[in-house]
Amino acid sequence: MTEIIDGKEFAREIREEVRREVELLKEQTGSVPGLAVVMVGENPASEVYVRMKEKACQNAGIASFQHRLSIETGEEELLDLIGNLNQDPGVSGILIQLPLPDRIDEGKILCAVSPAKDVDGFHPANVGRLMLGEETFLPCTPLGILELLHRSGHPPRGKHVVVVGRSNIVGKPIAMMLVQKKEEANATVTICHTGTPDLAALTRQADILIVSAGRPGTITAGMVKEGVVVIDVGVNEVGRNPEGKRILVGDVDFPGVREKAGAITPVPGGVGPMTIAMLLKNTLRAYKLQIGLTPSVSTKNFPEEKF
Numbered sequence: 001m002t003e004i005i006d007g008k009e010f011a012r013e014i015r016e017e018v019r020r021e022v023e024l025l026k027e028q029t030g031s032v033p034g035l036a037v038v039m040v041g042e043n044p045a046s047e048v049y050v051r052m053k054e055k056a057c058q059n060a061g062i063a064s065f066q067h068r069l070s071i072e073t074g075e076e077e078l079l080d081l082i083g084n085l086n087q088d089p090g091v092s093g094i095l096i097q098l099p100l101p102d103r104i105d106e107g108k109i110l111c112a113v114s115p116a117k118d119v120d121g122f123h124p125a126n127v128g129r130l131m132l133g134e135e136t137f138l139p140c141t142p143l144g145i146l147e148l149l150h151r152s153g154h155p156p157r158g159k160h161v162v163v164v165g166r167s168n169i170v171g172k173p174i175a176m177m178l179v180q181k182k183e184e185a186n187a188t189v190t191i192c193h194t195g196t197p198d199l200a201a202l203t204r205q206a207d208i209l210i211v212s213a214g215r216p217g218t219i220t221a222g223m224v225k226e227g228v229v230v231i232d233v234g235v236n237e238v239g240r241n242p243e244g245k246r247i248l249v250g251d252v253d254f255p256g257v258r259e260k261a262g263a264i265t266p267v268p269g270g271v272g273p274m275t276i277a278m279l280l281k282n283t284l285r286a287y288k289l290q291i292g293l294t295p296s297v298s299t300k301n302f303p304e305e306k307f
C-alpha cells in the first residue's frame with residue numbers, strides 16, 4: 001500500500017507546537033511574536049495567501065500586521081515602510097508578498113528587509129548563509145519539505161534525491177539544504193531543469209524525488225522506480241468544478257505514480273500546508289532570537305545520531 005504523506009496533519013501538528021510555545025513565552029515575557037505582511041496591489045491569489053497567513057497567525061497567538069498598499073505605491077514609500085518595520089520591536093518577522101508590481105525592483109525590496117526579520121529566507125545574506133551551511137532563516141517551502149520527509153519517517157541522509165526545478169524559492173534552496181554535511185541532510189543531490197537532456201534517466205534513479213516544475217504531468221509512472229518517495233510541490237489550476245471552485249493538481253501524474261511509489265504527497269494537502277506552518281515557526285524563531293532567548297533547534301525532530 002502506498003503511503004500518502006498527509007501534509008495537512010503534519011502542518012496541524014507543527015502549528016499546535018508553535019501555539020503552545022507562544023503561549024508559554026507570553027506567560028514568561030508578556031509579549032508575543034509579530035508578523036508583518038506587506039502586499040502591493042490587488043492580486044486575488046496573493047489576497048487568498050495573505051488571508052491564510054493572517055488566520056494561521058491568529059490561531060497560533062502570533063500578532064499579525066497587514067499592510068495592504070495600493071498598486072500606485074512607489075518604491076520609496078515601500079522602502080520607508082520596510083525601514084519602519086525593521087525598527088519596530090513588535091514586529092519579529094517581515095514578509096513581502098510576491099509578486100510585486102513590475103515597476104518595483106523586487107531584489108531591492110527584499111534586500112531592504114532586515115536579515116534578522118527575514119522569515120521568508122529570501123535576503124541574499126541568508127541565502128549565502130544557507131550555502132555556507134550556517135544557521136539562518138531557511139525559506140518556508142523547502143523547510144516544509146525537509147520537515148515532511150523527517151516527520152513521515154523518510155530522512156534523506158544517504159539517499160539519492162533528484163530535484164526537478166531550479167527556482168530560487170524551491171529547487172535551489174532545497175537542493176542546497178539536502179546536500180549539507182548535517183545529520184538532517186547529507187543526501188546525494190541531482191538538480192534537473194529544462195536544459196536536462198534525459199530527465200527520465202535521472203528521475204528513475206531517485207530514492208526521493210522532489211518536483212517543483214509548475215507543469216502538470218511533468219512526472220509520469222514510467223519516470224520513477226518502485227518504492228520512490230515523491231514530494232510534489234507543484235500547484236496547477238486545471239479548471240473549475242461545477243461549484244466554481246478551482247481544481248488543483250501537482251506536477252506529478254498522481255494516479256499513475258502512486259502505483260509505483262512507496263510514499264507520495266497529494267496536491268492539495270501535501271507541501272502547501274507545510275509552507276505556512278514553517279512561516280509561523282520562522283516567526284517564532286525570529287522573536288526568540290530578537291529577545292535573546294535560545295532559538296528552538298531546527299533539528300529537534302531529527303535523528304540524534306551524529307557523524
Ligand code: NAP
Pocket residue numbers: 141164165166167168169170171192193194195196199212213214215218233234235236271272273275
Ligand atoms: P518556477 O520558478 O516556476 O520554475 C520551474 C522550474 O522547473 C524551472 O527551473 C524550470 O526549468 C523547471 N522545469 C519546468 N518544466 C520542466 C520540465 N519539463 N523538465 C525539467 N524541468 C522543468 O518554479 P517554482 O517557483 O519552484 O514553482 C513550481 C511550482 O511549485 C508551481 O506550480 C508553484 O505554484 C508551486 N509552488 C508551490 C508552493 C507550495 O507552498 N506548495 C510553493 C512554491 C511554489 P528552467 O529553469 O530551465 O526553466
